[in-house]
Amino acid sequence: MEDSISEDARLALDLALTIRHDGHGGVADDLADPAGLTAWVHAHRDALPGADRFVADPTTLTAVRELRAAVRALFARAVRPGEPSPADAARLLPVPQAVERLNAAAALAATVPVLVWAEDADPVVHEEAPSRDIPLAAVLARAATTFLASPDRQRLRACHAPRCVRYFIKEHPRQEWCKPSCGNRARVARHHERHKKSA
Numbered sequence: 001m002e003d004s005i006s007e008d009a010r011l012a013l014d015l016a017l018t019i020r021h022d023g024h025g026g027v028a029d030d031l032a033d034p035a036g037l038t039a040w041v042h043a044h045r046d047a048l049p050g051a052d053r054f055v056a057d058p059t060t061l062t063a064v065r066e067l068r069a070a071v072r073a074l075f076a077r078a079v080r081p082g083e084p085s086p087a088d089a090a091r092l093l094p095v096p097q098a099v100e101r102l103n104a105a106a107a108l109a110a111t112v113p114v115l116v117w118a119e120d121a122d123p124v125v126h127e128e129a130p131s132r133d134i135p136l137a138a139v140l141a142r143a144a145t146t147f148l149a150s151p152d153r154q155r156l157r158a159c160h161a162p163r164c165v166r167y168f169i170k171e172h173p174r175q176e177w178c179k180p181s182c183g184n185r186a187r188v189a190r191h192h193e194r195h196k197k198s199a
Contacts, residue, residue, distance in 0.1 A: 004171075005152050005169050006150065007047055008142075008144075009146075009150065009152045009169060011143040011144075012140070013167060014044065015071055015140055015143075015144070016072050016075055018068060019085075019087050020165060020166060021164055021165055027087050027165055031065055034055075034058060034060075035056070037064055038054060041054045042054065047143075048136070048139060060135070063136070063137035066101060067102065067105045067141055069093055069098075070101040070105075071098075072085065073095060074099070074102065074144070075167050076092050078153050083158060083160065084158055085159070085167055102144060103141075105140070106138060106141035108138035109135065109138035111130075112127070112130055113125045114126050114128045156169055156170075157170050159177050159178035159182050161178075163185070164177070164182045164185075
């Protein structure tokens with residue numbers, strides 16, 4: 001069993017998973033409106049600063065949805081040579097545009113160098129956020145950037161169970177689907193296909 005994934009990886013993956021199967025053969029978008037984004041942020045209060053008092057507005061919703069499109073395009077690149085999620089395989093952003101969008105969003109979070117010099121140690125500089133609020137898209141972009149540049153990226157997969165549009169991080173060697181219900185659907189579909197061919 002692999003180590004659990006980092007907080008940045010979880011946050012980036014959860015952002016991508018706001019596009020999901022709707023249970024009726026279609027695709028649902030958890031970020032379809034500001035209320036959806038507000039609920040999503042509140043559900044991630046441990047990972048997002050200021051989540052308790054966050055209320056989405058149309059501008060923030062647009063920024064996060066544009067960032068999500070970039071993240072999903074980069075996830076599609078990360079799972080190559082495997083196929084991307086079918087939810088957006090036909091309409092992915094070009095990779096250079098996705099990288100540019102991700103970097104532009106991450107740049108909205110300014111950091112300042114802070115010198116720390118303990119009595120018995122050499123001086124060290126840490127990058128810290130200033131005290132002002134950081135835009136949500138910037139926080140999410142930084143998490144996605146950190147994840148995509150980490151070893152966790154090698155474990156990213158697109159789930160190809162029937163009707164699934166999710167990405168997941170492979171947590172053990174035999175894992176093929178994002179969740180057990182997808183594995184069940186895939187096995188049932190293979191069973192039906194075998195019986196159809198033999199009939």
